[in-house]
Amino acid sequence: MDLNLTSEELQFRDELRSWLASNVPKDWNEWREKPIEESFPYLRAWQRKLQEGRWAAVSWPKEYAGRSATLMQQALFWEEMARVEAPPMANSLGLGLIGPTIIAYGTEAQKQRYIPKILSAEEIWCQGFSEPNAGSDLAGLQTQAVLHGDHYVVNGQKVWTSYGWVGDWCELVVRTDATAAKHKGLTVVLVDMKSPGVEVRPLRQMTGESEFNELFFRDVRVPAENVLGKVNDGWNVAMSTLMYERGSYGARLHLIFKRYITRLIELARNIQRNGRPAAQDPIIRQKLAQCSAEIEIMRFNQMRAFSRLTATGVPGPEGSIQKIFWSELNQRLQQIAQEILGSYGQLLAGDPRAIDNGMWSYAYLRTRGNTIEAGTSEVQRNIIGHFVLGLPRSY
Amino acid sequence: MDLNLTSEELQFRDELRSWLASNVPKDWNEWREKPIEESFPYLRAWQRKLQEGRWAAVSWPKEYAGRSATLMQQALFWEEMARVEAPPMANSLGLGLIGPTIIAYGTEAQKQRYIPKILSAEEIWCQGFSEPNAGSDLAGLQTQAVLHGDHYVVNGQKVWTSYGWVGDWCELVVRTDATAAKHKGLTVVLVDMKSPGVEVRPLRQMTGESEFNELFFRDVRVPAENVLGKVNDGWNVAMSTLMYERGSYGARLHLIFKRYITRLIELARNIQRNGRPAAQDPIIRQKLAQCSAEIEIMRFNQMRAFSRLTATGVPGPEGSIQKIFWSELNQRLQQIAQEILGSYGQLLAGDPRAIDNGMWSYAYLRTRGNTIEAGTSEVQRNIIGHFVLGLPRSY
């Protein structure tokens, strides 16, 4: 056990740090509040710049313009990005989840065709997994793909698709064998979102935004060569994508949460409660301390998990702990923020008196989704119970 | 809605209050710390005195020496008993659970034979329900009773039997039809605990005490006339007893909890924390206030439930709320006590420095059982989910 950075890690970090110092855009703060539609070209440009520095996909093998970064280096990457408040990358699903899946399961032709344009943000990717009737139960997917000669005809509906509105391509899970057991007859296909019959609709969330989309597929033709991996092996391909999802979450959360709590402490110093600053109120102090401590523990857990994964190479079910921990912690954190902010906590962005322009009220509502998205807390507890503790399946 | 007592209720309470004033033993405090074996004759005597005043079984019909008390009057009875810190009655299961079941399901001969001696504490009753392999799953009982001419031969084991060591009779649930569906082939029999083949062993709990017993039955002969209710209808008979159990719990809890919190506030005034009395510590104040409030809400819930039951006549599944509420509240209350008492909280009875002679450390351990005994919290939530909310069975 040695929590000091190795010389390779230091070198990686320092190289990144100095690259970021001269390349990270200074005007992101002016853009971040704007609608994503407006800022998207900006994010594409930023990704291209990262790509030029070979920083767009550090985890990828060197042959695909990555750096074969260790998990620890990947964590450092996200920490440094968060530290300088770098903008996100336009093609974040392509880089984080779908690219790695194509590298793992794709044919040489698929890799040649898709990988470069993922890196350059020329083609934006989205993911078509959840369906209205298959949320936690992914194996119950109903979107159908029927082979007609050299192409599949796809019919069905997907929900909760990020980047659907701007997606050029979609990693879509479809049912290719209706007679097989639930998680058997599934296949992953790569679908051109400009194909006739694809419709994208905004899905309005309880926050009022439309971060996500619904996708409708009506007789959409997908060339058979666009199958990723083997036909009817889509379950394994999709699970591999979800593992990347679970693994990539969290790495940058520590600095984000740390920024939250630091700001909250600062606010508590200035908000009066019972005739003194809230930061001196013993009850508030207990809550802030608990939350600060849990943010550190989240990081300790992540560091331990990274070290374990570095040994095994593949993200495993222990990622479920991280998911439960950060999502429930974020909800507790936002509740404490609400208690400190009192009546001001309910003011939304746009109100001139909203603290931090409504960041806290937004986060309060948005974090409700944290324990649902990317595998509900219930599903995560099933995974721990069954796959980690070896208890019988409970569902 | 009128929370004032009616004139009948006031009359009932005043009559009881004046009877108690001249009859409640003054020396119970000297006896209560002694082993139950020693104080048991004292408790029998007290029950006989109550019986003489016709106060031993107020809920029973007048023809069985009861007062046909309404539920509200029963609640008043237990409140008044708790208010004067009256000793418990020796035959509390006989009076509270088994007597009512015999009155409801027994033959005239059974009523004549058993009821008077229950009332007089001449025959103490215990209950043989739970088994090592059937705790939450009562329908899975395995104790066998096989009919041989005019008697059953009983073999099996029961656990968690209160009053087993002193019991003269036992309300025993046995399996009389091994081929029927689980909760079908059960029968309730009344077993003379002096029968050959009955063995009673103490069951030591985590508190160190042996409040409960294990009962072993080896070829115990039980006359066929001792069946209570119909053969193979034991499930309904036993459930009726359990309903009385759930209903009778709680009525006296308000005053007991109120006494706890009052004492705790008193202690908090005298225990220093951060250079001032704990009762002035804002964190402790929050916890004491929350707990005080929940004790009141428990009572409001109970009052509402009593009023509802008065309308319907039979305790229903809403008793599950009371069970969850009081058992979990008691655990929270004891945890707060521990936080206030600090290091002193761990001292047990017998230590000269133990606060209130170790009452708090005992209660801390003992309350662990509250969410297990008389139907675990999990079973209670199943009951609410299925029988109250109409959700499908989850087990």
Add this chain to the structure above:
Amino acid sequence: MQFGLSESQEFLKDSARKFFAGECPSAQMRRLMETDTAYDAALWSKLTDQGYTGIIFPEAYGGVGLGKVELMLLMEEAGRALLPGPFFATVVLAGSVLDSVCSPAHKQKYLAPICGGEARSTVAILESNASWNPRDIQLNAANGKLTGEKYFVSDAAIADFIIVVARNGVFVVNAKAPGLKISPMIAMDLTRKLYVVEFNNTPAEEIGAITGLARAFDVATAALSAELVGGMQRTLDITVEYAKTRKQFGKPIGTFQAVQHQCADMYLETESSRSAVYYAGWALEENSPDAAIAVSIAKMYASDAARTVGNRGIQIHGGMGFTWENDVHLYYRRAKGSETAFGDATFHRERIASMVIDAGGVAAKSA
């Protein structure tokens, strides 16, 4: 003793439920929440016809003269429907303040039009420090004029007159008074609009002393808790229905204990809040010595319970609970606003502590 509803109380509750279901179903509520004020004159007129605008006020002023328990029942049903608009501000809050603090002449002038449905009103309490502790109020009237700001004033834009709590008294300011400026605050609860109210040398009529406010605020606080109970009940109902019908892994999700037990907890929290609210209503009606404690118990418990019931409701709905289309989040937003209004759970715990620990405690009136 009878802690159940009387026949007339049952009747009131049932008819209120039917009234709101008919006149303010979800679609109507959603339509109103998208408007600037969430106020609908036609709906208000129907509320008046039902007698709801005068429910607890003396017949002398055109009221119906019912008790506080009845008010709780009505507010519970209004909460279940997520009734938009100024009913709470006008009838419960302004009405109770007027009823508590002012003379018969002022009641005739201000309370009677509320009972009769002709006037909308609200009470301006909080200032920029957002403290519910009355000692933190700074605004002072001088020579019958007010200068200063009030924050988080609900429904001020459609009030015909605004009741203003100042350090030195309770005042009425006419909506058309000079120097009065009302600007919307953009807040989470879409069905109850909040405003900043500014006074600049604005004439104000004194109607009473601030000493009478405690009682009125206790009534309002209990009624707000009752409204939360209705919201919890609706959230529970929607959620249980969803858990019965939504299938995953080939079964209704309500079959899974992780879901079912959360529903059980929602039920426990809802019923316990209801018990506390009904008791508070009764204690207020009877002027029981523990009325103030009972109100704090109800608000404390319901503030926390409404949030956890909402959290569970959203969680059980999964992705569906996170959509705009599902009503659960609208109740959740209302619960957020109501959680802090008239003091959050921490505030009321400390208030309970001051009454129970410091004052030696007035034991809740017992049987």
Add this chain to the structure above:
Amino acid sequence: MQFGLSESQEFLKDSARKFFAGECPSAQMRRLMETDTAYDAALWSKLTDQGYTGIIFPEAYGGVGLGKVELMLLMEEAGRALLPGPFFATVVLAGSVLDSVCSPAHKQKYLAPICGGEARSTVAILESNASWNPRDIQLNAANGKLTGEKYFVSDAAIADFIIVVARNGVFVVNAKAPGLKISPMIAMDLTRKLYVVEFNNTPAEEIGAITGLARAFDVATAALSAELVGGMQRTLDITVEYAKTRKQFGKPIGTFQAVQHQCADMYLETESSRSAVYYAGWALEENSPDAAIAVSIAKMYASDAARTVGNRGIQIHGGMGFTWENDVHLYYRRAKGSETAFGDATFHRERIASMVIDAGGVAAKSA
């Protein structure tokens, strides 16, 4: 960076686990807890042979010279076995105090016999006010003599010498010193006995200043948290095993989400406590600027987690968890004692607040 155990650390942990499983299985632990002192000379001698009594102390005094992370691992395994007797008092607590506060000569005199297994010791800290705040200590040495009382002193009856924390210094009192009286306290944890230690004009040797104690107490606090982690792990293991085998309603109870999800939470709480403890060990070893915060984080989290893990463990066992025969309650009793020792969660939260909020915070050393 590598937040996993090194090969030698894995080896130490594995061998400690095997050692305790072999030398102090449940039956032996239960036998010892029924004795007056829970001390067994033969077991102590084996602990010494393993080098455990000198684990973190310099080789100059017969120690093994390992680091604080290794101490955490050893204590975790000791906690898993619920090791009875004075190992924590003697080695972790007294040893660390001696190591921190005294001169080489005193170390030779007192620390060396601990390393060598010849002496048992303990540290007397708390007084009748039971406050873990050092400012609340009243005992004062005068002319090399002590008069007063210390409470909740673990394993004092089998200590060869007792280290005493006074206002004006750290002292050693020989077990045979005149005026020393040791009487047992009857407490929940049966495997770690507590005592009242009275001094009546008792000669005491000053060995150092109290300023050195903070560091030693941080080591002891982290080690106690590590011990809690071991107890949680054992409770989890026993419980999961039970959930796999115990059947109700025709299925293993672990099939029910109400049970399974509680097991998942126990796992999360145990692993998170472990992460915090390992980090604290590392921060102490590296003299990282956030070491004190890291210790408080570990103790705070583990104190609460050990209790909730115990609660869940008992609950899942149902009636069986409530019996004397099941070991879960023995771990629960230890957790109760350790929860308050060296400050409970509330104490450490306030300590974190004072470091993070007031002092502007030393951010945990980050990658």
